[in-house]
Amino acid sequence: RAKELGRDSLQVHRNDGGSRVAERFNLQEELRTAIAGGQLFLDYQPQIDLASGHVRGVEALVRWNHPRLGVLAPGSFIALAEECGLILPLGLWVLKTACRQNKRWHDLGLPPVVMAVNVSPRQFCDPMLIDQVSLALKDSGLEPQFLELELTENAISQDVPRALATMAELEKLGIRLTIDDFGTGYANLAALKTFPVRRLKMDRSFVEALPHDPTMAAIASAVISLARGLNLSVVAEGVENAEQMAYLRHNGCDEVQGFHFSRPVAPESIERLLAAPPA
Ligand code: C2E
Ligand code: MG
Ligand code: MG
Ligand code: MG
Numbered sequence: 001r002a003k004e005l006g007r008d009s010l011q012v013h014r015n016d017g018g019s020r021v022a023e024r025f026n027l028q029e030e031l032r033t034a035i036a037g038g039q040l041f042l043d044y045q046p047q048i049d050l051a052s053g054h055v056r057g058v059e060a061l062v063r064w065n066h067p068r069l070g071v072l073a074p075g076s077f078i079a080l081a082e083e084c085g086l087i088l089p090l091g092l093w094v095l096k097t098a099c100r101q102n103k104r105w106h107d108l109g110l111p112p113v114v115m116a117v118n119v120s121p122r123q124f125c126d127p128m129l130i131d132q133v134s135l136a137l138k139d140s141g142l143e144p145q146f147l148e149l150e151l152t153e154n155a156i157s158q159d160v161p162r163a164l165a166t167m168a169e170l171e172k173l174g175i176r177l178t179i180d181d182f183g184t185g186y187a188n189l190a191a192l193k194t195f196p197v198r199r200l201k202m203d204r205s206f207v208e209a210l211p212h213d214p215t216m217a218a219i220a221s222a223v224i225s226l227a228r229g230l231n232l233s234v235v236a237e238g239v240e241n242a243e244q245m246a247y248l249r250h251n252g253c254d255e256v257q258g259f260h261f262s263r264p265v266a267p268e269s270i271e272r273l274l275a276a277p278p279a
Contacts, residue, residue, distance in 0.1 A: 028084050030066070031077055035089050039065050042097055043264035046273060047116070047235055047257045050249045055274060057114035057148065057235075059257065060098040061264045062090070082122050091123040092132050099140035099147060101267055106146070110274040114176060116148040121155035125162075130169045137173065144174030150201065151177060153185025160191055171196040178235075183223055193230060199254075200227045204238025207258070211247035221251045228252060 034040055040062055047057040064072040081087040095117055102115040123129060137144055149170065156163040156179070167177055179192075182200040202223045209216035220236070227234035236248050239258030248256055262273070 024080065027077070027080060028086065031064070031081060031086050031090075034064055034066070035086065035093055039067070040090070040093060041065060042094065042101070042267075044101075044267060044270045045257055045264040046113075046262050046270065047255045048261050049255055050245075050253060054111070055113055055270075056255055057116055058102075058270055059116040059150070059264075060094060060101075060118070062094050062118075078120065082120050085122070087120050087122050088126055088128070091119065092136070094118075095132060095136040096139060099136045099142045102146055103140045103142040105267075105271065105274065106142070108271070110271065112146060113274065114146050114148050115142075116150050116178065118150045118180065119155070121152060121158070124151055124155040124166065125158075129166065130173070133170060133173060133175065137175075145176070148176040148178055150180035151197075152180050153182065156195065157186045157188050157191065160188070164194065164196075167196050181237075183219065189226070197232065199233040199235060201257075202234060202236045202253075204258075207236050207238045207244055207248070208240075210244045217247065220248070224248075224251050224253050 042060045042062055044058040044060055046055045047059065048054070049056045062074050062078075064077055066072050078087070081090050098115050098117050102113065106112055119129070133147075133149070136142075137147065151167075156167070170177060176199070177195075177197045178199045178201055179195075179197055180201045181203040183206060184203045200223065202220065206216050206220045206223065210220055211217055224234050233254045234252075235255040235257060236244075236253050237257050239245055239248065239256040239260045241260055244258075245256055245260060262269075
């Protein structure tokens with residue numbers, strides 16, 4: 001059985017001990033079924049332009065409707081998917097689904113938004129990524145400027161020349177690249193200038209303590225200045241209240257995303273939001 005599942009599942013056996021092995025092994029098998037069997041779905045969280053109050057983008061966030069355990073957050077299965085390689089089919093499913101959804105909104109005549117899709121480190125290093133992105137665009141008919149990929153600092157700093165080549169290919173497709181959770185990874189600030197990214201997404205950990213914690217406030221405004229200086233736009237994640245939003249606006253942040261405006265929601269809710277006048 002293990003042989004049939006390949007090298008990656010054996011890796012899980014070697015690294016873990018006791019009953020957790022069986023548990024994880026089982027979850028891995030179940031995830032394989034889930035990807036093929038329609039148990040995954042996407043919620044979407046709006047990104048708001050601070051100057052106009054308009055929804056400018058949405059981030060696609062994957063969930064797993066597990067038959068026994070109920071709806072699982074990505075925190076409970078993305079790392080496993082990344083370890084065992086299932087992140088590749090999962091990532092392709094997310095890309096295709098998110099692109100199709102955005103095209104559907106366009107076809108409904110709603111104001112256009114950019115669809116942001118998370119790309120894990122292993123996915124970013126996979127040579128198939130470029131083809132998968134082109135496929136998702138072609139398959140959906142979505143124009144490339146309405147797709148954004150969120151990359152992590154760690155994924156792009158492992159092998160900078162290679163990352164640069166991949167990013168250049170992606171950029172050639174006409175899509176937008178963003179660095180997610182900015183400030184939490186290994187930030188090669190000098191390399192940042194050479195990366196063809198268009199924006200930074202400030203990590204939630206810096207937003208959380210705004211505006212009262214002076215250290216976090218200093219970091220947040222420094223990230224915004226850095227983005228400005230490099231001519232990148234900047235979006236803050238995890239904005240939960242009006243004070244945080246006011247601080248970010250005052251310091252020149254372009255967009256915000258967080259529970260203050262909306263939790264990640266089903267596509268129908270995004271439709272209603274896009275159809276409504278700005279708040
Ligand atoms: P992320 O890309 O940093 O996504 C933002 C996470 O913060 C989401 O958690 C979102 O629900 C949560 N969040 C948004 N606003 C707030 C807020 O105001 N307060 C707080 N406390 N949290 C907020 P979620 O959906 O559980 O996703 C967690 C992580 O899982 C994501 O972090 C991303 O790294 C990963 N992920 C999600 N979907 C995918 C996917 O399709 N592919 C890959 N590779 N990773 C994904
Ligand atoms: Mg993200
Ligand atoms: Mg993030
Ligand atoms: Mg985050």
